[in-house]
Amino acid sequence: MSYPEPPEKTNSPDFLGLDNLGLGILLYSYATLLGAAYVFGFWRVFGLDIFPFMSPLDYVSAPLNRMLVLIAVPLLFAVIFFGARGSLEREKSSKAALYLVGLYAAAFLSQEYQAVRRFMDFEFAFRNEISVLFITAVLFLGGIWFGYWIYKKRENVHIQIASLLLLQVALSMSAGYSDGKAIFNGAGNVMFLDNKTLCEEKGVRDWVLVGKFTDHTFFMNTIDKRLCITAEKNYKLISRMYKEGL
Incomplete structure (x- = not known):
């Protein structure tokens, strides 16, 4: 009597001990990590611990204007998926991972240069603000x-994941800091609060929208x-470019 041969054992995505649901949870958790890195970098500029004000959804939605942050998660999990299969796929996965390392390294260096410039262009900075630049540099070097x-x-998919994870977190945090510093320094594409009395009775100074959470x-x-900081939902915004004719 002949028995069917057992399926070839592959290092499939469940090598992490996860089914589809578990992988989905891991995907969401990683997106949350990138969002938290972005938020940490962004709000360190303002000297505020923003995390007590945030809901779980806010971590994912905060950096939605950053395309590289958005595509980071699927790219990382593509490496996991294809790198976990046969030897040919693992070879292709390693080459793809190297290209992605180069892409994220170049993007980080460009973003970090902009962040450092914005840090140096404005004379005021909170005492621990520079720690963001230090942390991102350490994460970048670890990724490299x-x-x-x-x-x-x-063929070591775990090393590929570690490299891309560190570079993506470094890029997200650097992008957040750069965006926050741009607003703090007076970016031209910000939105002003039209009803100034919402923040200050008989106020005459403009109020810039910094962030909106749940x-x-x-x-x-x-x-x-x-x-x-306001819980008011009904307010009107006006573009600085429109208001000042920029």
């Missing part, structure tokens, strides 16, 4: 180090950089 080992050990909206005074 793992990238070197991708070249040395091409239950709170944050504005910053354009003169003394004070923050206004």
